[in-house]
Amino acid sequence: MIPLLSSIPFLVHFSLSVLAAIRLLYRKLAVNTTLAWLFLLFGLPVVGVVLYVLFGDHRLGGRRMKMGERLRTFFMQVFKLNDASIPPDIAGISRYAALSRSIQADVGFPVLTGLSPAFFADAGDLYAAMQADIDAASDSICLEFYILDPAGRVGDVLAAVERAAQRGVNCKILADDFGSKAFFRSHWPHRLRKAGVQIVRSLRVNLFSSFFRRSDLRNHRKILVCDQRVGYVGSYNLADPKLFKANRGVGQWVDMMMRVEGPVVDALTSVCLSDFLFDSVGYQIGRADLNALPITHREDTSTGEGRPVTMQVLPSGPEMRNSTIYEVLVSAIFSAQRRLRIVSPYFIPDPTVQLALVSAAKRGIEVEIIVPERLDSRLAQFASQSSYKELLRAGVRLIRYRNGLLHTKLILVDDEIALFGTVNIDMRSFYLNLELTMVIYDAATSAALWQHSDTYLPDSTPLDLARWEQRPEWHKFLENILRLASPIL
Numbered sequence: 001m002i003p004l005l006s007s008i009p010f011l012v013h014f015s016l017s018v019l020a021a022i023r024l025l026y027r028k029l030a031v032n033t034t035l036a037w038l039f040l041l042f043g044l045p046v047v048g049v050v051l052y053v054l055f056g057d058h059r060l061g062g063r064r065m066k067m068g069e070r071l072r073t074f075f076m077q078v079f080k081l082n083d084a085s086i087p088p089d090i091a092g093i094s095r096y097a098a099l100s101r102s103i104q105a106d107v108g109f110p111v112l113t114g115l116s117p118a119f120f121a122d123a124g125d126l127y128a129a130m131q132a133d134i135d136a137a138s139d140s141i142c143l144e145f146y147i148l149d150p151a152g153r154v155g156d157v158l159a160a161v162e163r164a165a166q167r168g169v170n171c172k173i174l175a176d177d178f179g180s181k182a183f184f185r186s187h188w189p190h191r192l193r194k195a196g197v198q199i200v201r202s203l204r205v206n207l208f209s210s211f212f213r214r215s216d217l218r219n220h221r222k223i224l225v226c227d228q229r230v231g232y233v234g235s236y237n238l239a240d241p242k243l244f245k246a247n248r249g250v251g252q253w254v255d256m257m258m259r260v261e262g263p264v265v266d267a268l269t270s271v272c273l274s275d276f277l278f279d280s281v282g283y284q285i286g287r288a289d290l291n292a293l294p295i296t297h298r299e300d301t302s303t304g305e306g307r308p309v310t311m312q313v314l315p316s317g318p319e320m321r322n323s324t325i326y327e328v329l330v331s332a333i334f335s336a337q338r339r340l341r342i343v344s345p346y347f348i349p350d351p352t353v354q355l356a357l358v359s360a361a362k363r364g365i366e367v368e369i370i371v372p373e374r375l376d377s378r379l380a381q382f383a384s385q386s387s388y389k390e391l392l393r394a395g396v397r398l399i400r401y402r403n404g405l406l407h408t409k410l411i412l413v414d415d416e417i418a419l420f421g422t423v424n425i426d427m428r429s430f431y432l433n434l435e436l437t438m439v440i441y442d443a444a445t446s447a448a449l450w451q452h453s454d455t456y457l458p459d460s461t462p463l464d465l466a467r468w469e470q471r472p473e474w475h476k477f478l479e480n481i482l483r484l485a486s487p488i489l
Contacts, residue, residue, distance in 0.1 A: 016049045017041040017042050017048065017049055020041050020049055020052045021038060021041055021042075024037050024038065024041075024052070037052060040052070063283045064278060064283055064319050065319060065320070065321055067278075067283055067285060068274065068278075068319050068320070069108070069321075071270070071274045071277070071285070072107070072108040072109070072270060072274070073108065074290065075266075075269075075270035075273070075274070076108060076109075076270070078295055079263075079266035079267075079269075079270070081109065081110055081112070081263075081266065081267070095335045096416070096417060096441055099328065099331060099332070099335075099417075099439070100312055100439075100441070102324075102327070102328075102331075103312055103314055103324060103328065103439065104312075106320070106321070106322050106324040107313075107314060107315055107316075107320065107324055109267045109270075109312060109313045109314070109315075110312070111310055111311070111312045111441070112262070112263045112264040112266070112267060112310075112311065112312065112313070113262045113263050113264060113308045113309065113310065113311075114260040114261070114262045114263075114264040114265075114308070114309045114310075114311045114440075115260065115261040115262035115305070115306030115307065115308060115309070116260075116261065116306035116307045116309075117258050117259065117260040117309055117311075117440075117445060118258070118259045118260075119234075119256055119257070119258050119259075119448065119449070119452060120234075120236075120256065120257045120258075120259065121254075121255070121256050121452065121455075123153065123236070123240065123241050123242075123255075124153065126232075126236060126257050127153050127154070127156060127157050129259060130157050130160070130224060130232065131156060131157055131160040133224075133226045133230050133259075134157070134160040134161055134163075134164055134224075134226060135160055135163065135164070136226070136227075137164050137169050137226040137227050138169065138227060139169065139170065139227045139228075139294060139296065140169060140170040140171075140172075140225075140226075140227060140228065140294035141161060141164055141169055141170070141171045141172065141224075141225070141226050141227075142171075142172045142174075142223070142224070142225045142269065142272040142273060142276065143161070143172070143173045143174065143175075143223070143224050143238070144173075144174040144175075144202075144219070144221050144222070144223040144224075144271075144272045144275055144276070145174075145175055145176070145179075145180070145221070145222050145223075145237055145238045146175075146176045146179040146180070146218065146219060146220045146221065146222060146237055146422075147176070147179040147180055147237035147238065147239045147244075148173070148175040148179075148180040148182075148183040148237070148238045148239070149180070149182045149183060149237070149238065149239035149240070149243075149244055150182065150183055150186050150188045151182070151239075151240055151243045151244075152240030152242060152243045153240045153242075154238050154239060154240050155188075157238060158188055158192065161173070161192065161197060162191065162192055162195045162197065165192070165195040165196040165197045166195050166196070170198075170294040171192075171195075171196065171197040171198065172197070172198045172199075172200070172272075172273075172276050173192065173197055173198070173199045173200070174200050174202050174219070174272070174275055174276050174279060175199070175200075175201065175202060176201075176202045176203060176218055176219040176220070177201040177202060177203055177204045177205045178203075178205050178218060179218065179219075179220075179237075180201075184201065198276075198280070200276060200279045200280045201279065202219040202275065202279045202434075203217055203218060203219050203279070203434075204279075216432065217317075217318055217432055217433070217434075218432065218433050218434070219275065219433070219434045220317075220422050220429070220433035220434055220435050221271070221275070221315075221422055221434055221435060221436045222234060222235065222236060222237060222238075222257075222422055222436070223268055223271065223272050223436065225265060225268050225269050225272050227296075228265055228266060228269050228295075228296050229261060229265065230259060230260070230261050230265065231259070231260055231261075231264070231265040231268040231269070232257055232258065232259050232260075233257070233258055233260075233268060233420075233421060233422075233436060233438055234255065234256050234257035234258050234408075234420065234421065234422070235255045235256060235257070235407050235408050235409045235421070235422060236255040236256070236257040237255075239253075241253040241254075241255070241404075245376055248376045249374070250372070250374045250375065250376050250404065250405040251374075251403065251404035251405060252404040252405070253404060253405045253407045254401070254403070254404045254405065254406045254407055254408065254456075255407045255408055256408045256410070256420075256452065258420060258438065260309075260311075261306060262306070262308070264311055264312075264313060264438075267313035268313060269295075271313065271315050271436060273293055273295075275434070277289060277293075278319075307444075309440065309442045309444075309445055310440075310441040310442055311438055311439060311440045311441065311442070312438070312439040312441070313436070313438060313439075314328065314421075314436070314437040314438070314439055315434070315435070315436050315437075316423070316430075316434075316435045316436070316437065317431075317432075317433055317434035317435055318431065318432060318434070319434065323430055323431060325423055325429075325430060325435060325437055326430040326431075328419070328437075328439070329353065329411065329419070329423075329425075329430075330352055330353060330356050332411065332413045332417065332419065333353070333356040333357060333360055333413075334356055334359070334360070335413065336360050336365050336367075336413050336414060337365070337414055338365065338366065338414050338415070339365060339366040339367075339368075339412075339414060339415075340357075340360055340365055340366070340367045340368070340411075340412065340413055340414075341367075341368045341369075341370070341410075341411070341412040341450070341453060342368070342369045342370070342410070342411050342412075342425060343369075343370045343371075343406065343408045343409065343410040343411075343453055343456070344369070344370075344371060344409055344410075344424050344425040344426075345371065345372050345375065345405060345406055345407045345408075345409070345424060346375070346380055346384065346424040346425070346426045346428075346429070347369060347371045347384050347387075347424070347425045347426070348380070348383050348384050348386075348387070348425065348426040348427065348483065349387055349425055349426075350427060350430075353425065354387055354390065354391070357369075357391060357394070357396055358390060358391065358394040358396070361391075361394040361395040361396045362394055362395065366397075367395070367396045367397065368396075368397045368399060369391070369396060369397070369398050369399065370399045370400075370401060370406065370453065370456055370457075370460065371384065371398070371399070371400055371401065371406065372400065372401050372404070372405045372406040372407075373400040373401060373402045373461070374405065375405065376405060379482055380426075382475070382478050382479045382482045383479065383482040383483045385475070385479045386479035386480055386482070386483040387483075388463065388468060389465070389468065389469070392463060392465040392468060393465060397462055398462065398463040399456075399457065399460045399461070399462050399463070400460060400461050400462075400463060401456050401459060401460045402459050402460060402461060403459035406456060408453075409421060409422060409423055409424060410449060410453060412446060412449060412450055412453070414446075415443055415446055415447060415450070416441065416442075416443055416446060417439070417440065417441055417446065418438075418439075418440040418442075418445060418446045418449050419437050419438070419439055419440075420437065420438045420440060420449065421435065421436050421437035421438050422435045422436050422437070423435045423437050
């Protein structure tokens with residue numbers, strides 16, 4: 001008989017594994033995911049349970065989910081967004097009308113008007129425009145970024161925020177705790193707080209928080225809102241591409257950002273302020289916290305000046321009840337009728353997305369996927385390459401950009417719709433990161449984005465299936481192994 005003392009570790013391990021398994025089965029995940037976790041839980045003593053505690057649950061918790069829904073309702077009432085209806089320009093296209101309704105049903109934000117959106121590809125031009133809008137602000141500024149690195153030209157943007165705070169503007173900075181380590185280790189937080197800027201770490205990384213939520217969940221959003229008048233959103237982090245990860249051998253990062261005005265900025269403001277409240281106050285957000293927000297209660301419902309563009313703000317991530325961005329992406333691919341282009345630095349499609357792309361190519365849709373030739377992560381590079389063979393065999397054009405790390409995130413469907421923002425085509429973006437996508441229902445804006453993405457082609461090389469099959473066998477093996485780890489890469 002095994003001595004009682006020696007059986008205690010086994011009993012503890014078994015009990016914890018059973019509890020984790022019950023939680024796992026209750027969540028009703030995909031069968032292959034569930035089976036993989038069950039194998040780890042019962043096959044690896046202690047380690048399996050630890051891995052599940054750290055990485056098994058991709059939610060931020062039911063309390064945050066419910067409070068997030070309440071906050072979106074609050075902001076829509078404040079900004080009078082509830083009465084918005086589907087504009088005639090998309091109401092007549094059934095697939096886009098259905099898409100907009102499903103987004104509104106999941107995240108609450110209706111289709112809104114953006115005025116004269118402008119796109120920035122050059123970091124110098126972008127930072128100059130940001131500084132001008134920050135310097136012009138008289139009421140409030142909210143910055144929310146995954147990576148805030150104060151080196152180089154970013155320091156000029158932060159200096160503009162400092163000046164704004166000194167003249168009495170309510171300034172908030174929300175930066176991801178992991179992605180913005182360089183910022184938090186610099187002198188800038190002390191300097192900005194001294195000027196009156198409120199600075200908050202988003203999704204803190206520490207041992208204590210790991211017991212209550214998955215430890216690698218990240219705030220991947222990139223937002224700047226000034227005076228609820230102008231908003232910026234896109235793939236640009238606040239990091240100078242001339243300096244950021246300059247020693248990684250991938251060249252400068254290539255990005256794009258959108259500047260927009262009009263009612264859609266109210267939705268961006270809602271996202272930014274909600275995230276700030278969660279990371280500064282917590283889940284017990286009260287009326288006093290809401291009353292303290294720098295919100296302008298607008299009585300004027302006019303759209304203002306500029307060319308109106310129909311668009312919809314789509315926040316996504318582990319704070320949401322549904323994986324809306326994933327559903328929207330798959331739906332958009334299946335709805336394509338003529339052509340489809342995806343630009344994504346981290347392209348690791350799951351079987352459903354891959355099936356949608358293969359199906360589109362086989363039914364005659366012109367499908368193009370533009371990815372960087374080199375990534376800053378070799379692991380993600382190999383995981384991405386595991387899908388190339390099947391896509392190439394189906395007729396998908398895979399194009400690799402050579403002149404730097406192409407970091408733009410863009411999905412273009414036919415000539416009518418664009419998905420633009422922070423989402424990569426991988427499981428981390430779909431389920432683990434807080435992300436933000438602008439769904440743009442406008443032919444002229446789509447045309448401009450098609451033209452801009454065309455500028456990547458001269459510095460790109462299409463992959464040839466025959467030549468691709470000649471890569472070393474150990475590459476193929478490593479690709480398939482790392483694909484299994486794609487959710488945490």
